[in-house]
Amino acid sequence: MELPILPTSIIGSYPKPRWLLRMYSLYELGRLPKEDFEEAVKDASVSVLREHERAGIDIPWDGEMGRSEMTEYFTAKISGFRFYGPVRVWGNAYFNKAAAVSKLEYREPLVLEEFGWVKANTTREIVKVPITGPYTIAEWSFNEYYPSKEELAFDLAKILNREFKALEREGASFIQIDEPAMLNHPDEVPMAVEAINRAVKGVKVKFGLHVCYSNYHLFADYFDDIKVSQFALEFANRNFRDMDYLKKLTHQELGFGAVDVHNPRVESPEEVAKAIRKVMEYIEPERLYVNPDCGLKLLDRRIAYQKLVNLVKGVQIVRRELARSGKETVPFRRSV
Amino acid sequence: MIVPALIGGLPRPVSLSKKLEQYYLGRLGEEKLEEAYRAHTKRAFENLRKAGIRVITDGLYRWDDIFNPFIRFVDGVEVNGLFKFYENNFFYRSPVVRGELSLRDNPIPEWLSVALDLKEEVYPGATLKAVLPGPVTLAYHSINEAYKNLDELVEAYAEVLRELLKDLPLELVELQEPALAAELSRATKEKTDEVTPDLAKAVIERLARVKRIWVVTYFGTPRVLPEGVILNVDLVEGSVPQEYRGELGIGVVNARETKMERRDRLVDRIKPLLRKHGKLYVTPNTLLDFLPESVAWRKLKLLGKLGGE
Ligand SMILES: [Zn+2]
Numbered sequence: 318m319e320l321p322i323l324p325t326s327i328i329g330s331y332p333k334p335r336w337l338l339r340m341y342s343l344y345e346l347g348r349l350p351k352e353d354f355e356e357a358v359k360d361a362s363v364s365v366l367r368e369h370e371r372a373g374i375d376i377p378w379d380g381e382m383g384r385s386e387m388t389e390y391f392t393a394k395i396s397g398f399r400f401y402g403p404v405r406v407w408g409n410a411y412f413n414k415a416a417a418v419s420k421l422e423y424r425e426p427l428v429l430e431e432f433g434w435v436k437a438n439t440t441r442e443i444v445k446v447p448i449t450g451p452y453t454i455a456e457w458s459f460n461e462y463y464p465s466k467e468e469l470a471f472d473l474a475k476i477l478n479r480e481f482k483a484l485e486r487e488g489a490s491f492i493q494i495d496e497p498a499m500l501n502h503p504d505e506v507p508m509a510v511e512a513i514n515r516a517v518k519g520v521k522v523k524f525g526l527h528v529c530y531s532n533y534h535l536f537a538d539y540f541d542d543i544k545v546s547q548f549a550l551e552f553a554n555r556n557f558r559d560m561d562y563l564k565k566l567t568h569q570e571l572g573f574g575a576v577d578v579h580n581p582r583v584e585s586p587e588e589v590a591k592a593i594r595k596v597m598e599y600i601e602p603e604r605l606y607v608n609p610d611c612g613l614k615l616l617d618r619r620i621a622y623q624k625l626v627n628l629v630k631g632v633q634i635v636r637r638e639l640a641r642s643g644k645e646t647v648p649f650r651r652s653v
Numbered sequence: 654m655i656v657p658a659l660i661g662g663l664p665r666p667v668s669l670s671k672k673l674e675q676y677y678l679g680r681l682g683e684e685k686l687e688e689a690y691r692a693h694t695k696r697a698f699e700n701l702r703k704a705g706i707r708v709i710t711d712g713l714y715r716w717d718d719i720f721n722p723f724i725r726f727v728d729g730v731e732v733n734g735l736f737k738f739y740e741n742n743f744f745y746r747s748p749v750v751r752g753e754l755s756l757r758d759n760p761i762p763e764w765l766s767v768a769l770d771l772k773e774e775v776y777p778g779a780t781l782k783a784v785l786p787g788p789v790t791l792a793y794h795s796i797n798e799a800y801k802n803l804d805e806l807v808e809a810y811a812e813v814l815r816e817l818l819k820d821l822p823l824e825l826v827e828l829q830e831p832a833l834a835a836e837l838s839r840a841t842k843e844k845t846d847e848v849t850p851d852l853a854k855a856v857i858e859r860l861a862r863v864k865r866i867w868v869v870t871y872f873g874t875p876r877v878l879p880e881g882v883i884l885n886v887d888l889v890e891g892s893v894p895q896e897y898r899g900e901l902g903i904g905v906v907n908a909r910e911t912k913m914e915r916r917d918r919l920v921d922r923i924k925p926l927l928r929k930h931g932k933l934y935v936t937p938n939t940l941l942d943f944l945p946e947s948v949a950w951r952k953l954k955l956l957g958k959l960g961g962e
Contacts, residue, residue, distance in 0.1 A: 400945075401911055401945035401947055401948050404942075405665065406742060407735055409670050409677070411667075414742075416911045459911040461912040498742065
């Protein structure tokens with residue numbers, strides 16, 4: 318299957334509609350029946366999916382409307398985890414950090430239902446399914462049971478592998494593993510790589526890996542060892558500086574973060590185009606996808622939307638330039 | 654003698670964080686928020702008494718991380734984006750040093766007076782200490798755009814701290830100095846400049862002439878050993894340097910894991926140090942902020958029991 322050159326996509330999260338946030342709090346307070354809450358999530362999911370499509374995103378998702386947080390959503394569905402209460406992440410922001418208290422087992426599908434709903438409602442051929450990776454879940458959990466973090470991460474990899482196989486059976490073609498914690502401990506990176514490779518083993522879909530706000534010079538030494546076909550990284554947040562490590566990305570694709578998700582200023586299409594021209598000095602256009610730096614959920618919804626619109630417009634400027642040399646489409650590559 | 658002690662703060666209770674949320678949304682007035690702080694601090698003191706913790710802090714309920722709000726009261730500093738605090742899924746607002754540092758009018762002495770009154774009311778037997786970020790750790794976690802090098806920045810922060818120390822209503826002050834032990838992680842940025850160890854030592858010893866200082870280190874073994882202070886060492890991720898002879902606090906319960914330690918094993922661990930030092934403070938190994946509140950209290954109770962050993 319062919320995609321327009323410089324396919325556009327998202328990283329995952331998107332601002333939840335305000336009315337949905339209200340549903341979340343009512344549901345938490347026990348003042349909204351489960352069915353009503355689930356219906357609200359599904360409606361929000363379609364709205365955001367449409368918003369992605371309307372902005373012109375080639376490979377959309379539903380903005381994770383059904384996920385309250387990026388690890389809790391998964392740990393709550395895996396047996397062997399328990400919750401003692403919230404832990405501070407910064408300021409007055411907290412998350413429910415799970416503790417592994419017995420052997421972790423696959424109990425129920427993690428994202429299968431979400432995927433089914435998005436697939437049934439999208440007008441696009443391909444959607445991207447984001448899912449938090451084994452190392453990050455391990456790193457962001459307490460470990461009371463396993464003798465080492467490695468064993469915890471590898472059991473999580475096994476559980477994710479089972480989910481990925483189920484997703485493949487249901488027709489998923491593009492899964493993005495999110496590993497924001499992957500570079501937390503430089504000496505554990507090889508273990509994180511091994512966990513990811515175990516998670517993707519034997520699954521024939523396209524895998525991307527998203528790592529953000531970390532030291533990419535450290536990361537680049539592992540590009541060749543990681544069995545994914547794309548790395549989705551952030552660039553706008555660093556003003557597109559310091560990109561030399563990309564010389565080590567010799568065969569896989571790059572998901573290029575072209576707009577900053579921590580700054581409400583909306584980049585102009587020309588700025589996006591300029592950034593893409595700059596990254597093309599390192600990576601040829603046939604190996605480039607374009608996306609925001611990271612999930613958009615912390616932005617105001619209108620700003621998030623405008624960022625996607627301008628991202629697509631910027632891509633279109635560069636596409637017109639590439640068309641002059643006959644470069645108009647790229648194959649959707651499951652592996653490289 | 655074993656003295657159970659708290660270092661840093663306590664996890665902010667959910668009920669208090671809800672109040673703060675209301676306050677940020679403009680739905681709760683300043684006065685009501687202040688009431689909530691006092692009520693929660695008082696409850697914390699009661700619980701610390703029940704747990705048998707002898708040297709306590711006010712729980713740092715008004716603080717977001719070890720730097721904030723302190724750095725908001727320093728001229729020359731702008732408070733910037735979020736950075737990872739060592740290798741934790743915990744982020745602090747970083748100080749950007751834009752000009753010469755000086756201490757501004759600030760409410761910290763007043764907050765501590767309030768806490769001291771509450772302590773006298775519910776737990777008069779305890780020693781209350783203040784908690785502030787140390788100059789070396791402040792320097793390492795700053796984005797330095799004004800001073801020639803980190804050494805000069807350390808000196809500048811120390812001067813600001815010295816001013817503040819003089820105003821505090823407490824005699825014992827804890828300086829959070831993980832940077833004396835922990836390596837700045839390569840996870841977020843490459844290290845560019847270093848603080849000279851001798852300078853770090855001298856600067857802290859100078860502060861120890863203003864107040865009695867408790868230097869808290871964690872995430873490694875301290876490489877700088879100031880004299881005339883109480884030095885807290887993280888025994889989970891570091892060890893007490895052989896050559897250290899001064900007063901000692903040891904971080905024996907792991908504040909980054911929910912798993913409960915066994916009391917008999919802790920006692921085995923403590924005994925040889927007790928023989929060498931005679932008096933020991935036993936503490937969590939690092940900030941209890943990394944734990945859910947219920948677990949943090951369970952760990953404090955365990956520490957309290959060591960006090961009877
Ligand atoms: Zn990200």
